[in-house]
Amino acid sequence: MMRTLATVAAGAALAGFAGAAQAQTFPTTPPSTGPAPRIDLPDAVRRTLPNGLKVVYIAQRELPVVSAVMVTRGAGTGDEPAAEAGLASFTASMLDEGAGGKNALQLADALDLLGASLSTSAGVDAAQANLYVLKQNFPAALRLMADVVTRPDFPEREVDRLRQERLTQLARAKDEATTIANYAFSSLVYGAGHPYGRYPTVATTQGLNRAAVAAFHARGYRPENSTLILVGDVNPAQMNPLIDAAFGSWRAQGTGPSLTATPPTPTVARTTLYLIDKPGAAQSEIRIGHPGVARNTPDYYALLVMNTLLGASFTSRLNTNLRETHGWAYGASSSYQMLRGAGPFTARAGVQTNATDSSVVEFFKELNRIRTEDVTEAELDKARRYVALRLPDQLETTQDIAAQYGSLETYGINPSFLETYVERVMAVTAADLRRVANQYVRPGQSVVVVVGDRSKVEAGLRAANVANVEVRDVSEFVK
Incomplete structure (x- = not known):
């Protein structure tokens, strides 16, 4: 077989590369991390409209864009009536389905013509509207944002469509182990009477109608509980008249208290393992945890x-x-959801069915070890730098900065938090870690949820003797 000159040359090049690779000594240690950076954002300029709406300006003039976030406390899922779980997120989703006399398609077309993006959502403690637009198109886009937030139409047809979509999602959820585990964990940790323990059901979703949505909007969306954060090429002197024109006529329509009280924190007396049978499950979903801390904790x-x-x-x-060690899961993690009240601490993973009991044992091994075993200086320094070095990534764009300020406004955190963050993270000591681990990780007072095939995992879970085992049905948590 004849070979071309190019083939011969390519082969020689590869052989030469291989020889060079064998001769070269490659690095065997990872590069060290540099010092944590100082965060130095421009001072925010604050204004308040006569109706109580607070406006925050943060100048970032590198690009001619504006990111706007409207944060409204009192309109989150923690503020919805107990019998209407799902109402807050449903209302937020309906805001841009027709507003100010424009239907959903007309709103979308108007935003497209401006090159703007607008989205709405509801978290636990606040609802949000997010706008991103070129500065030259900001006045027109701001008027659309004001229509969506303050003058939604809630068309009957769109209410019916969105309600049916959610009923379809609930029907699918009965086959989704992750959703079952999340619903069960929240319910068992907090109880159905607590706002953090509720979740949408078929019954509450069927009750979502135009009257309920309009009433929740009137009660929850109020200017005195709202903050508009503007980041980018912003000028308060030029923009405040525009904001006054767009939002100045907004008035509270509902009666009663403007903000719900912070819910009390329940307690978990002793650890119990709840096995939720899902025959034929491909793997087991595990959740372990208990009530954690509020966002304003001094141990943040x-x-x-x-x-x-x-x-x-x-x-x-x-x-x-x-x-990495056992190969039982694609990933295992833990988190604190810090809310206005004490949100949950959760350790979680989806694991191989045949390793369900062993995985639960290893979870508890690590939950106890973090409380009893001192960390090395190398571990501590690595963790501190990981936390400190992530902040610049979370402040990379105008949208990122607006989101960070939105969270600070929601929980009443002083904006100096961002400037002192790195310093305070790097000041955390090994003694601090031991103290908070013992106070806020409670393996002896936890809810353990396992969603999996009972016929394959129950015997092992009982033999592991981690906690008393109770068997529950999927229908208790997805209904």
């Missing part, structure tokens, strides 16, 4: 570093144990 920084070491990074103890 120590908890971030401790949980990074436990389960919030790829090299964390939980992930290293279940994924």
Whole structure:
């Protein structure tokens, strides 16, 4: 067989590369991390309209764009009536389905012509509307945002369509182990009477109608509980008249208290394992945890570093144990959802069915080890730097900065938080980690949820003797 000159040359090049690779000594240690950067954002300029709407301007003039976030406390899922679970997120989803006399398609077309993006959502403690647009198109886009937030039409046809979509999602959820585990965990940790323990059901979703949505909007969307954050090429002197024109006529329509009270924190007396049978499940979903802490905890920084070491990074103890050492899961993690009240601490993973009992045992091994075993200085420094070095990535764009300020406004955190964040993270000590781990990780007072094939996992879970085992049915949590 004849070979071309190009083939011969290519072969010689590859042989030469291989020889060079064998001769060269490749690095065997990873590069060291540099010092944590200082965060230095421009001072925010604050204004308040006569109706109580607060406006925050943060100048970032590198690009001619504006990111706007409207945060409305009192309109989150934690504020919805107990019998109407799902109403807050449904209302937020309906805001851009028709507003100010424009239907959903007309709104979308108007935004497209401006090159703008607008989205709405509801978290636990607040609802949000997010706008991103070129500065030259900001006035027109701002008027559309004002229509969506303050003058939604809630067309009957769109209410019916969205309600049917959600009923379809609930029907699918009966076959989704992840959803079953999440619903069961929330319900068992907090109870159905607590806002953090509720979730949408077929019955509550069927009750979502135009009257309920309009009433929740009137009650929850109020200017005095709202903050508009503007980041980018912004000028308060030029823009405040535009904002006054767009939002100045907004008035509270509902009666009663403007904000719901912070819910009390329940307690878990002793650890119980709840096995939820899902015959034929491909794997087992595990959730372990209990009520955690509120966002305003003074232990915020120590908890971030401790949980990074436990389960919030790829090299964390939980992930290293279940994924890297044993190969039972694609990933294992832990988190604190810090809310206005004490949100949950959750350790989680989806694991191989035949390793369900062993995985639960290893979870508890790590939950106890973080409380009893001192961290090394190398581990501590790595975790601190991981937390500190992530902040610049979370402030990379105008949208990122607006989102960060939106969270600070929601929980009443002073904006100086961003400027002192790195310093306070790097000041966390090993003693701090031991203290918060013992206070806020409670393996002896936890809810354990396992969603899996009972016929394959029950015997092993009972033999593991981690906790008393109770068997529950899927229909208790997805209904």
